[in-house]
Amino acid sequence: MKNILIILFTVLLFQTLSYADTIILQPGWNMFSLPSTTSASSIKSQCGTTNNLWHYNTTLEKYESSDTIEPGYGYWLKLSSPCSILYSTITSIYPDLKVGWNQIGALSTVSFNSIKGSCNVLNGPWKYNPSTGKYEFNNIIEPGYGYWIKVANDCKLEFKNCIDYLYNGDPSDKLDLLFIPDNYVNLSKFENDLDLISKTLLSYEPFKSNSRKINIRWINKSANYGCDTYNCYIYEYVGYVCTDNSYTDLLFDCPADKVFIIINQTFKGGCTFLGGRDAWVSSSAKLTATIHELGHSFGRLFDEYTAYAYDSTDQPTSIINCDTSSCSKWSGVAGTGCYKGCYYQNWYRPSASCMMNKADTFFCPICDRRIRNLLDQYS
Numbered sequence: 104m105k106n107i108l109i110i111l112f113t114v115l116l117f118q119t120l121s122y123a124d125t126i127i128l129q130p131g132w133n134m135f136s137l138p139s140t141t142s143a144s145s146i147k148s149q150c151g152t153t154n155n156l157w158h159y160n161t162t163l164e165k166y167e168s169s170d171t172i173e174p175g176y177g178y179w180l181k182l183s184s185p186c187s188i189l190y191s192t193i194t195s196i197y198p199d200l201k202v203g204w205n206q207i208g209a210l211s212t213v214s215f216n217s218i219k220g221s222c223n224v225l226n227g228p229w230k231y232n233p234s235t236g237k238y239e240f241n242n243i244i245e246p247g248y249g250y251w252i253k254v255a256n257d258c259k260l261e262f263k264n265c266i267d268y269l270y271n272g273d274p275s276d277k278l279d280l281l282f283i284p285d286n287y288v289n290l291s292k293f294e295n296d297l298d299l300i301s302k303t304l305l306s307y308e309p310f311k312s313n314s315r316k317i318n319i320r321w322i323n324k325s326a327n328y329g330c331d332t333y334n335c336y337i338y339e340y341v342g343y344v345c346t347d348n349s350y351t352d353l354l355f356d357c358p359a360d361k362v363f364i365i366i367n368q369t370f371k372g373g374c375t376f377l378g379g380r381d382a383w384v385s386s387s388a389k390l391t392a393t394i395h396e397l398g399h400s401f402g403r404l405f406d407e408y409t410a411y412a413y414d415s416t417d418q419p420t421s422i423i424n425c426d427t428s429s430c431s432k433w434s435g436v437a438g439t440g441c442y443k444g445c446y447y448q449n450w451y452r453p454s455a456s457c458m459m460n461k462a463d464t465f466f467c468p469i470c471d472r473r474i475r476n477l478l479d480q481y482s
C-alpha cells in the first residue's frame with residue numbers, strides 16, 4: 104500500500120515574493136504609522152528633520168504633537184526629502200477607538216472588515232496619498248500607513264487570525280475547512296481567490312447538497328511560509344512543500360478538520376496525501392484542484408489517472424476507487440464500468456472520467472458515494 108502520493112497538474116514558471124519591512128515617506132505631508140513603539144526623535148533624526156509629528160486627538164478634536172509613535176495610531180510628518188524607515192511587527196493589539204474621526208495605523212496587512220469588531224464604522228478607512236495629495240479609500244490596511252476611520256461609538260478593533268467565510272454551526276458537528284494564505288502580499292487577492300475556490304467547491308456534488316454541514320474559515324494574515332507546489336514532496340505523511348511549517352500554530356485558534364495552504368504562485372500544482380490534514384494548492388491551479396485534493400485528504404480516494412506507465416506489483420485491496428480487472432468492488436453500482444488505468448496502468452477505475460481523474464468533472468459514482476457516506480457523519 105502506497106503511502107506517498109504526489110499529484111501535480113501542469114508545470115509552468117513559478118516565482119517567490121518577499122515582504123517589505125520599510126516604509127518610504129515622501130516629500131510633503133505623510134500620514135504614516137509604525138507597528139511598534141518608536142520615539143519621535145529617532146524618526147526625526149533618521150529623516151533629517153526637526154518638524155513635529157502630529158496625531159489627531161479624537162476626544163479633544165484637535166491635533167497634538169507627539170513624542171512617541173504608538174502602534175495602531177496614525178501620524179502626520181512633513182518632509183522635504185524622501186526617507187526610509189525600517190519597521191518590524193511586534194504587536195497585534197489595536198488601540199480603542201473613540202466616537203468620531205480616529206487616526207489609526209495598521210499593525211499587519213489585513214482586511215479592515217475583519218478587524219472592525221463591534222465598531223459601527225461610518226466612514227473610512229481613508230489613506231493619504233502624498234504623491235497626489237488626496238485621500239484614497241482602501242479596505243485593506245497595511246503597516247506603515249495611517250488611516251482615518253469614523254465610528255459611531257467608542258469601540259475596540261479586534262485583530263483575529265481566524266475569520267469565518269461560511270459559518271453553519273458548532274465545529275464539533277461540522278466539516279471544518281481552513282484556508283491559509285502563503286506568499287500573498289495582497290490579502291484582497293487571497294480573499295478573491297478564496298471566494299472563487301469556495302464557490303466552486305460548494306457548487307460540486309456531493310458538497311453542494313451537504314453545504315450546511317461545512318464551515319469554511321481563513322487566516323487573516325500575510326505570511327511567507329516558503330511553500331511551493333513545484334516541491335510537492337511528501338514522505339511518510341509529512342509534507343515538505345513549505346520551508347516553514349509554523350502555519351500549524353494557527354490551528355490553536357482556528358478549528359480545522361482539513362487545511363488548505365493556498366500558495367500565491369504561477370506554477371500550477373497541488374498535493375496532499377490519503378487522509379492527511381493539510382493540502383497545498385497553487386493559486387493558479389484549476390479552481391477544482393482543492394476539490395480533487397479534498398477527495399484525497401477527506402475521502403481517502405486515489406488518483407484515477409495513470410500516474411505511472413508501468414504495472415504495480417501490489418493489489419489495490421484497501422483502495423476504495425481502484426480495483427483489479429474484476430472491478431468486483433463496485434459491481435452492480437449504477438453508472439460504473441471497468442476502465443483500465445487507476446494510478447497504475449494495471450489497476451482499474453470505475454468510470455471513464457471523475458474528479459479524481461482530471462479534476463474537471465463530477466465525482467464518479469464510487470467516489471461520490473464514499474464522500475456522501477463520510478458527510479453523513481456531520482449534521
Ligand SMILES: [Zn+2]
Nearest residue numbers: 457459467470
Ligand atoms: Zn472516482
